[in-house]
Amino acid sequence: MTEILTALEGVAQRRELIAHGVTGRQLSAAVNQRQAFRPRKGWYALPGTSNELIRAVRVGGRLGCVSAARHYGWAVAERSGLHVCVADNAARLRLPHDKRERMPAPIPRDVTLHWVEHTASRPESRLVTSRRETVLQLALCQSPELTVAALDSFLHLDPVGSLDLDVWLRELPDAVLARLMECNRLCHSFLESIGRIRLANAGIRGRHQVRIAGVGRVDLLLADWLVIEWDGLEHHDNTAAHDEDCRRDAVLATQRRRCLRFSYNLVMHHWPLVLAAIQTTLAGNRP
Structure with a gap:
């Protein structure tokens, strides 16, 4: 029965399991032995199944x-x-x-x-x-x-x-x-997409996922010299990641480029500050 439930994404109705040859006695035994549980009457699920699936x-x-x-x-x-x-x-x-x-x-x-x-x-x-x-x-x-x-x-x-x-x-x-902006497959994260859309609404457009020598890929390049990095929730705040960010920023400086980094909280809750920082930096011209 466990194999059948696994094949059915971990959760299934009683009638589905019966159709696959599982007996009522096997279902009861699986529940009693805690190999499965009932998220709802007539449904059976394996422990560890996606919580959102179970809730739905x-x-x-x-x-x-x-x-x-x-x-x-x-x-x-x-x-x-x-x-x-x-x-x-x-x-x-x-x-x-x-x-x-x-x-x-x-x-x-x-x-x-x-x-x-x-x-x-x-x-x-x-x-x-x-x-x-x-x-x-x-x-x-x-x-x-x-x-x-x-x-x-x-x-x-x-x-x-x-x-x-x-x-x-x-x-x-x-x-x-009519309200939907054109999609862009080059945006790799939620924050990158939100930033792209909001900047476009402010008349600012650039190139996404640009590879720069000595640096690697950057999230967004504006005017060929201002790099924007969207450091979302998935960005690892650890020493190695911080050191790599510092190295990349230093290399960009040697290329007469600047880098601005914005967190999830800044983008989602303090967007006017983010936009002002980008507009002010662009207005100052290339270093």
Whole structure:
């Protein structure tokens, strides 16, 4: 049974497991021996299964929108709550942390439900919305810059799977599509995409992921001399990383270039300061 559950992404309905030859007695034994648990009535899961998948199943739907994007590895904001896609005829919805408690009205602030017309599930969307569904939900639910940041990383991480992205986007209402900036597969992180979008809105554009001799790749190069590095949450704050950053900055200085580094907190919560620093530096001309 463990092998079957593993093949089914770690969580499955009782009827799915029975169809694969698992007996009711085996299911009970697995739960009693703590080889599996019941996240919701009629569902079984392996210990260690993705917590977000378990929470979506407990609610009564599939991971959707931002949560699905995170599942696929796309870049999303740090705090975006749980997004669950549920059929329009879904009933007996539960809280994500307790299968015994019904979903109250109003819905908790950290949970967003996406109601969709009930359709037969496809293999790729049994527990998570398909990539197409996820793209459309992002565009209709999130701000334009958060949507484009996720799509930038989709293009970067999955060049083949994203081939139909333009086709999917054309399904959106014109008013929604008009607010989305063109995506860029060269942006490798959430922060890089957010910075690109906000700088473009201020009339500042540059080259992304530029390779500079003696330095390596830099996140953004403006006017061929100002380097911008977006040091996101994934940036390792340790001695080795700090020493390497200092070395890169020193090499840039020998090339008559400057480097400005911005953290996640600065970009997301103090953007006017970030923009002013970049504009002021550019106005001062090349060193």
